[in-house]
Amino acid sequence: MRRAVCPGSFDPITNGHLDIIVRASRLFDEVVVAVGINKTKATLFTIDERMDFIRQAVRSHPDSPSNVVVDTSHGLLVDFCRVRGVQSIVKGLRAVSDFDYELQMAQMNNSLAGVETLFMSTNPQYAFLSSSLVKEVARYGGDVSGLVPDVVLKGLRDRSAS
Numbered sequence: 760m761r762r763a764v765c766p767g768s769f770d771p772i773t774n775g776h777l778d779i780i781v782r783a784s785r786l787f788d789e790v791v792v793a794v795g796i797n798k799t800k801a802t803l804f805t806i807d808e809r810m811d812f813i814r815q816a817v818r819s820h821p822d823s824p825s826n827v828v829v830d831t832s833h834g835l836l837v838d839f840c841r842v843r844g845v846q847s848i849v850k851g852l853r854a855v856s857d858f859d860y861e862l863q864m865a866q867m868n869n870s871l872a873g874v875e876t877l878f879m880s881t882n883p884q885y886a887f888l889s890s891s892l893v894k895e896v897a898r899y900g901g902d903v904s905g906l907v908p909d910v911v912l913k914g915l916r917d918r919s920a921s
Contacts, residue, residue, distance in 0.1 A: 763847040766793040766836050769809050770802040771911045775885030777816050779851035784824035793832035816908035837872035848876040853886050
């Protein structure tokens with residue numbers, strides 16, 4: 760079975776993330792979305808909320824891939840891959856600056872565990888998009904519809920209302 764992991768904090772998942780996950784699901788038998796747990800990083804949404812957002816976003820996507828699994832990850836990604844029998848990491852690249860960092864990470868992961876990293880270019884309509892930017896725009900009342908799945912849009916609105 761060809762398995763890949765799409766790792767990230769997904770705080771929150773954006774349409775750019777979702778695009779990469781769905782495209783990867785067409786190339787692999789199973790795609791594991793590994794939601795990172797980093798206790799030193801402050802997040803807007805809990806790990807359970809982020810995982811639920813991803814599951815709902817995948818289910819409601821027009822292609823609705825059934826081979827996407829959502830899990831949590833902490834520690835080294837290569838350990839996650841080793842334990843779950845995942846051979847490949849899929850990462851989306853928005854710009855050359857992403858590549859500089861991700862190439863080093865890919866080379867380290869390959870050196871540590873022989874795990875291959877595949878880079879997918881981001882759909883140009885999402886090239887500017889990041890979770891941090893979405894949170895900032897939403898925090899100041901900006902419209903992020905069309906940038907995040909509907910379930911996330913509702914979550915952002917609920918969070919800003921409280």
